[in-house]
Amino acid sequence: MSEEVRIGVYICHCGSNIAGTVDVAEVARWAGELPNVVVGRDYKFMCSSLGQELIEKDIKEQNINRVVVASCSPHLHEPTFRNACSRAGVNPYLFEMANIREQVSWVTADKADATRKAKALVAAAVNRVAYQQPLNSLFVPINSNVLVVGAGVTGIQAALEIADSGNHVYLVEREPSIGGHMAQFDKTFPTLDCSACILTPKMFNVGNHKNVTMLTWSEVEKVDGYIGNFTVTIRKKARFVNEELCTGCGVCQEKCPKKVIDDVFEAGIGYRKAVYTPFPQAVPKYPVIDKENCTFFLKGTCKACQKFCPRDSIDFDQQDEIITVKVGNIILSTGWDLFDARQIPQYGYGSLPNVFTSLEFERMTNAAGPTSGKVYLRDGVTVPKSVAIIHCVGSRDRNYNNYCSAICCMQSLKFAHLVGEKTGAEVFECYIDMRTPAKAYDEFYQRIMKEGVHFIRGKVAEITDAARTPEEEGKTIVQVEDTLIGKQRRIPVDMVILSAGLEPRHDAKQVAIKFGISCSIDGWFIEKHPKLDPVATMTDGVFVAGACQGPKDIPASVAQGAAAAARVLSIIGQGEIEIEAATSVVNEETCVGCKECISTCPYTAIEFLEDTKKAHVIEALCKGCGTCVGACLSKSISLKHFTDEQLVAEMIGAMRTMTLFEAQGQEVA
Amino acid sequence: MYEPKIIGFLCNWCSYRGADTAGMARLKYATNVKVVRVPCSGRISPELVLRTFREGADGVMVLGCHIGDCHYGTGNHRTAKRMPILKKLLEYNGIDPERLYINWVSAAEGEKFATVIDEFTDKIRAMTPFEEVMK
Numbered sequence: 001m002s003e004e005v006r007i008g009v010y011i012c013h014c015g016s017n018i019a020g021t022v023d024v025a026e027v028a029r030w031a032g033e034l035p036n037v038v039v040g041r042d043y044k045f046m047c048s049s050l051g052q053e054l055i056e057k058d059i060k061e062q063n064i065n066r067v068v069v070a071s072c073s074p075h076l077h078e079p080t081f082r083n084a085c086s087r088a089g090v091n092p093y094l095f096e097m098a099n100i101r102e103q104v105s106w107v108t109a110d111k112a113d114a115t116r117k118a119k120a121l122v123a124a125a126v127n128r129v130a131y132q133q134p135l136n137s138l139f140v141p142i143n144s145n146v147l148v149v150g151a152g153v154t155g156i157q158a159a160l161e162i163a164d165s166g167n168h169v170y171l172v173e174r175e176p177s178i179g180g181h182m183a184q185f186d187k188t189f190p191t192l193d194c195s196a197c198i199l200t201p202k203m204f205n206v207g208n209h210k211n212v213t214m215l216t217w218s219e220v221e222k223v224d225g226y227i228g229n230f231t232v233t234i235r236k237k238a239r240f241v242n243e244e245l246c247t248g249c250g251v252c253q254e255k256c257p258k259k260v261i262d263d264v265f266e267a268g269i270g271y272r273k274a275v276y277t278p279f280p281q282a283v284p285k286y287p288v289i290d291k292e293n294c295t296f297f298l299k300g301t302c303k304a305c306q307k308f309c310p311r312d313s314i315d316f317d318q319q320d321e322i323i324t325v326k327v328g329n330i331i332l333s334t335g336w337d338l339f340d341a342r343q344i345p346q347y348g349y350g351s352l353p354n355v356f357t358s359l360e361f362e363r364m365t366n367a368a369g370p371t372s373g374k375v376y377l378r379d380g381v382t383v384p385k386s387v388a389i390i391h392c393v394g395s396r397d398r399n400y401n402n403y404c405s406a407i408c409c410m411q412s413l414k415f416a417h418l419v420g421e422k423t424g425a426e427v428f429e430c431y432i433d434m435r436t437p438a439k440a441y442d443e444f445y446q447r448i449m450k451e452g453v454h455f456i457r458g459k460v461a462e463i464t465d466a467a468r469t470p471e472e473e474g475k476t477i478v479q480v481e482d483t484l485i486g487k488q489r490r491i492p493v494d495m496v497i498l499s500a501g502l503e504p505r506h507d508a509k510q511v512a513i514k515f516g517i518s519c520s521i522d523g524w525f526i527e528k529h530p531k532l533d534p535v536a537t538m539t540d541g542v543f544v545a546g547a548c549q550g551p552k553d554i555p556a557s558v559a560q561g562a563a564a565a566a567r568v569l570s571i572i573g574q575g576e577i578e579i580e581a582a583t584s585v586v587n588e589e590t591c592v593g594c595k596e597c598i599s600t601c602p603y604t605a606i607e608f609l610e611d612t613k614k615a616h617v618i619e620a621l622c623k624g625c626g627t628c629v630g631a632c633l634s635k636s637i638s639l640k641h642f643t644d645e646q647l648v649a650e651m652i653g654a655m656r657t658m659t660l661f662e663a664q665g666q667e668v669a
Numbered sequence: 670m671y672e673p674k675i676i677g678f679l680c681n682w683c684s685y686r687g688a689d690t691a692g693m694a695r696l697k698y699a700t701n702v703k704v705v706r707v708p709c710s711g712r713i714s715p716e717l718v719l720r721t722f723r724e725g726a727d728g729v730m731v732l733g734c735h736i737g738d739c740h741y742g743t744g745n746h747r748t749a750k751r752m753p754i755l756k757k758l759l760e761y762n763g764i765d766p767e768r769l770y771i772n773w774v775s776a777a778e779g780e781k782f783a784t785v786i787d788e789f790t791d792k793i794r795a796m797t798p799f800e801e802v803m804k
Contacts, residue, residue: 073689074706102692103704107783109697117700124703513737518683520777538682538776539740582708600711602742625741626712630751635716642707648720651676654703655724658674 005036005130008064009122010055012046012071014101021105023115027070030119034126038062047077052084059088066090066132068125070098070118075538076529091134093581093641098125120657127653131646135581138619142228143328144572145170149220149511152180153199153554154546155333156206157561158568163211165569170325171206172234173216175264177282179203180335184265184359186366186373188554189414190444196368200281207283215323217288223515226623227541228328228577238318240289241275245313248285252305252314253277260293267338267359270370275305275314279368289314329541329568332525333561334511336547339394339401339500347393347498348463353378354476355463355496358411365418375422377495384494387419388478390460391431395501403522405501406551409435412499413445416453427453428491430460430480438555456491458483463496502551515542524550535564540577543567582641583622584629588614591636597628673727673793677702677786678717680710680745683734683775690779698783699790702730709733711744715755718769722759725800728768728793732785735773745773765796 009031013019024042032040039058043051046069058064067090069081074097082092098121108114144167148159151173159169171178182188183203185195206212215236222233241252256273265278272278274294277287295302296316306314338359341349348355354377356364367373377384389412395405409431416427434455436442449455462479468490475492482489504523505511512519517537518526525544528536535543545560546552552560571577584606586597593613598606605621606628608614615637617628626639638644679685685706691698707713710733721729731752733745748771756766770789774782 073685073692075686075689099689099704102689104700106692106695107698108700113700117703120703124705516740516742518738518776526776538686600747602739602744623741625709625744626707627709627741627744627747630711630714630747632714639708639712642712644714644717647705647707647717650705651717651721652724654676654705655674655721655726658703659725662672662674 003065005066006038006062006064007036007066007068007126007129008055008058008062009034009037009040009068009126010046010051010070011040011042011100011118011122012051012069013042013044014071015044018071018101018105021108021111021114022100022118023111026115027118027122031068031122031126034123036130037126038064046071047080052080055081055084056088059085059090064090066094066096066129068096068098068122068129070100070122070125072101073099073103093135094129094132096125096129096132098122116661120654123657124650124653128646128650131643131649132641135640137578137581139576140228140579140620141576142572142574143230143326144168145325145327146568147172147220147230147232147325147327147330149330149332150180150334150546150548151178151206151214151216152333152335152546152557153182153202154335154557154561155180155331156202157558158331158333158545158565159206159212160202160209161562161565162568163206163209167211167569167572169212170232170234170327171212171214172218172220173214174219175278176217176239176276176288177278177284178207178214178216179279179283182554183279183281184267184366185362186369187414187418189410190440192414192417196281203281203283214284216284220514221322223330226579227571228579230327230330230541232325232327232330234323234325236321236323238320239286240291240314240316240318241286242313242315242318243284243286245311246286247311248277248287249310250277251308251310253287255304255308257302257304258293258295260290266370267357267363269360269363329543329571330515331543331545331561331564331568332511332515332517332548333544333546333564334505334508334548336502336551337505339503341393341498341500343400344393346462347390347460348465348476348496349498352463352465352476352496354384354494355498358408358415358497358499361415361497365422373422375419382494383423384419384425385423386426386428386493387423387495387497388428388430388491388493389415389497389499390463390478391429391499392459393498393500394503396432401501401503401522403551404435406435407553408499408501410441410444410553412497413448415497415499416448417451420451420453425494428456428478428493429453430456430458430478432457432459438553456480456482456484456489467492502547505548508548515539517542517544524548535560535567541571579620580622580624582624582639583619584617584624584626584637584639586615586617587636587638588612590634591615592634594633596631596633597637600627600631602627671794671798673701673790673798674725675702675728675730675790675793676721676726677704677730677732678707678710678713679704680733680740681706681708682740683738683773684710684732684782686776687732687774687778687782690776691782692779694779696779696783698786701790701793702786709739709741709744710748711741713748715751715758718755722764722768722799727796727799728770728789730770730772730785730789732772732774732782735775738775768793768796768799
């Protein structure tokens with residue numbers, strides 16, 4: 001600290017978010033009297049351009065050389081204020097933030113308590129900033145390749161946007177074909193256009209794009225590195241089909257004698273063979289052999305597929321392949337799983353034959369599905385004369401999932417239309433609230449109402465086959481309280497469709513850990529900011545899009561896929577990226593060469609210099625966690641921007657303020 | 670009864686964001702804990718905790734990511750190993766090890782954050798002020 005420390009402190013009102021609870025003028029006045037503080041101000045919105053100009057003006061006119069802003073969380077506006085400092089010629093690392101919104105005004109009821117806590121945090125920041133050092137950022141080049149994980153409509157959209165811009169995409173999908181859930185549907189709401197007609201051209205385009213390497217039947221095993229420079233290890237599972245030779249003629253599937261219930265693509269109501277493509281328009285066209293069910297793999301004989309393959313492309317000796325790719329950015333679009341309706345035994349799914357899930361019904365109505373688009377009861381021949389559709393199954397229910405699955409109301413309305421169109425059956429919709437908030441959605445609801453569907457507002461209590469009256473005999477009975485007429489009703493129907501909710505993928509947590517991101521309490525991937533940064537994550541270079549981030553319909557998923565692609569392209573366009581300047585540094589004077597730091601570093605960013613017998617930090621690899629600092633026995637490593645001196649100063653600032661309040665006879669808290 | 674002075678060292682990625690999540694949910698909790706943000710709980714050296722007690726803190730909280738959730742992969746593994754040893758060292762030096770609190774709070778666990786702050790504050794409040802103990 002050779003030059004005189006001149007600190008400017010700015011207390012933000014955030015409208016009434018902070019000022020409603022914290023006496024901001026008093027905190028600013030008090031901050032103005034702290035050591036080294038030259039100006040203490042409060043202002044309505046520090047993040048506004050006028051607020052930022054206030055800082056820039058003080059830097060220029062009052063020679064402020066360090067800045068403290070007390071406002072919201074640094075996760076929201078630290079970059080904003082760092083940039084303001086930069087613009088006015090103050091190194092961004094000479095800025096410090098006190099979080100008096102998320103961690104004071106919003107969490108404290110008493111105004112005096114909140115004001116005191118704000119003062120302590122401001123004092124801590126003022127004390128800390130005096131010890132902060134200017135740092136210069138390192139820039140590393142961005143690898144322009146992109147990894148997209150999950151090739152449903154979201155991933156396909158993202159991959160196409162990026163590939164069309166001339167950058168290379170590795171599109172990884174764990175199923176044998178791309179397409180995701182959308183490929184299972186027949187019609188899409190609210191337009192009722194054919195799902196396959198709008199999806200398959202995109203599938204074809206991405207599958208044949210010169211800038212896309214498609215890796216289906218593959219899963220990401222390991223991710224190393226950081227934004228701009230990830231190394232990703234992918235397991236390409238053995239297909240047992242030579243992709244060079246196979247033409248996708250389908251003879252193997254025809255000849256395979258082993259029928260297997262397809263509980264992935266056909267949702268358990270249809271069959272596939274042991275060698276299969278999930279559906280005729282699958283991309284890629286090559287089938288896979290399902291090792292678990294193939295007679296050859298189970299019993300050592302059969303090989304019917306091999307015998308009949310005109311191109312000799314069946315290869316039972318094929319092994320899993322481990323592929324390593326280098327990418328600069330990653331987009332996760334891993335989608336959702338269907339809520340398992342068996343968890344609600346009173347709804348009878350799994351025990352009552354004519355209770356279906358939404359996905360089963362989707363497959364049933366699909367012209368290419370197991371019933372060729374005919375709606376039948378479980379016996380496969382009887383056309384239902386009455387159908388009940390139950391909303392919010394496993395959603396908006398504290399016993400299962402608290403959240404609204406967002407798509408079920410519209411999906412149920414679509415089902416009502418399709419049932420009517422295909423069977424002429426009487427349809428009952430049992431809903432809690434009707435949620436149709438997007439473009440042309442409510443109009444669709446109006447249309448279905450006009451189609452003569454019965455709408456019953458009430459949560460279904462039970463679905464049973466225990467008849468109480470002769471007309472209930474042989475029927476599936478829906479017991480529901482109709483809250484609009486205030487009566488309990490029993491509705492005997494032939495078929496019940498459970499509009500089961502969307503859930504995070506069963507392995508979302510493991511995937512999150514693999515890519516270094518987090519999951520919400522419900523298990524969805526957490527975005528960087530729910531409104532302003534919906535596709536970025538807290539891990540730079542890793543983006544999320546579509547339903548893996550939360551329940552979403554197709555338009556929203558496609559929009560997010562494109563948004564994630566745009567974010568990635570903007571990074572690629574920069575050519576190089578600023579990486580963490582707050583890295584560790586070894587004091588070679590005092591380092592004893594014990595190598596303790598080397599064993600603790602999660603990034604192998606510390607090397608041992610044999611000639612000097614000292615540890616040395618490789619800056620480009622260091623991510624600035626500081627674990628080495630905590631481990632160093634001779635106190636020879638420090639983490640820039642989080643030095644002992646700085647953290648102790650911050651702690652002391654808070655402690656001494658609390659002690660001061662105590663001495664003045666006020667509550668320290 | 671007195672109002673304890675507590676410093677909470679929070680990792681930037683999980684626990685600090687958990688505190689933000691508590692704020693976004695407008696959960697109310699005790700104001701005694703003043704937060705010092707560190708990149709990773711692994712950065713919290715024993716000396717930093719000891720220095721905080723020397724400054725007169727009645728309690729110190731160390732909050733990190735759940736094991737497996739660490740933004741840096743394994744930084745919190747070090748915390749998990751280091752802090753219990755530090756507790757033993759505190760005890761050896763006549764400082765009640767209960768004054769040092771270690772827990773894992775994820776970015777989503779706003780409610781847990783508010784709860785652990787209140788519980789730890791109450792626990793410390795029931796203890797003799799640290800400065801009196803050290804006299």
